[in-house]
Amino acid sequence: MxxxxxxxxxxxxxxxxxxxxxxxxxxxxxxxxxxxxxxxxxxxxxxxxxxxxxxxxxxxxxxxxxxxxxxxxxxxxxxxxxxxxxxxxxxxxxxxxxxxxxxxxxxxxxxxxxxxxxPQQFLDAKEEETRKKKEESDRIADEIRRTRDKESRELEQEKLKKMLASAIIWVHVLYLKTAVGRRCK
Incomplete structure (x- = not known):
């Protein structure tokens, strides 16, 4: 046993x-x-x-x-x-x-x-995300630049209009002075 x-x-x-x-x-x-x-x-x-x-x-x-x-x-x-x-x-x-x-x-x-x-897939995705962010920031910068250029042109046109209006007024003033001066003689 x-x-x-x-x-x-x-x-x-x-x-x-x-x-x-x-x-x-x-x-x-x-x-x-x-x-x-x-x-x-x-x-x-x-x-x-x-x-x-x-x-x-x-x-x-x-x-x-x-x-x-x-x-x-x-x-x-x-x-x-x-x-x-x-x-x-x-x-x-x-x-x-x-x-x-x-x-x-x-x-x-x-x-x-x-x-x-x-993983390469993550790196590629991050690179793509970075590229898209850069494109977006470039697009925004271009839009800002265009807006500033447009505002600058509009401001310049406004100045020219004022100068032209001022010149026209001076021409009228001078015309009136000469016209009044001729009548007085």
Missing amino acids: SGGFFRGTSADQDTRFSNKQAKLLKTQKFAPELEHLVDMTKVKMDVMRPWIANRVTELIGLEDEVLINFIYGLLDGKDVNGKEVQISLTGFMEKNTGKFMKELWTLLLSAQKNSSGV
């Missing part, structure tokens, strides 16, 4: 207790972007956090701080596996998980490649 009491299979050997994560990794479909691990030390999460929060809110229809913080936690590590993150999020985001993960992973891979740690 020594040691014979605990015979049978261990939890590792029993199929009822199989690794569900490994099973899901084999059966679930993933976007090709998720094949690559992301080195999160090369990514600026300060830039990614607002995008994640906004996108999750858009996809699920409400702002879920718990889910958003859970995603931040899943991305908190050195090398992060996108497939594992997707499996962890599927219960929360359901049909939107694949779409969200594809977008997120595309951005993270881009950020990892970029020396600044910011």
Whole structure:
């Protein structure tokens, strides 16, 4: 009877207790972007956090701080596996998980490649925004310049009218003086 009491299979050997994560990794479909691990030390999460929060809110229809913080936690590590993150999020985001993960992973891979740690898409968007602001400020400056030029021309015309009116009055005064002077003689 020594040691014979605990015979049978261990939890590792029993199929009822199989690794569900490994099973899901084999059966679930993933976007090709998720094949690559992301080195999160090369990514600026300060830039990614607002995008994640906004996108999750858009996809699920409400702002879920718990889910958003859970995603931040899943991305908190050195090398992060996108497939594992997707499996962890599927219960929360359901049909939107694949779409969200594809977008997120595309951005993270881009950020990892970029020396600044910011996705190229964000840099391009910021550049476009800066360009539009510059165009708008240039347009406003041109409008101000045109308005000033117009006001300056109008002021100049007003001065010319006054000078002309003044000259006409002087001509009349001189005419009258000469006419009166001739009559007096």
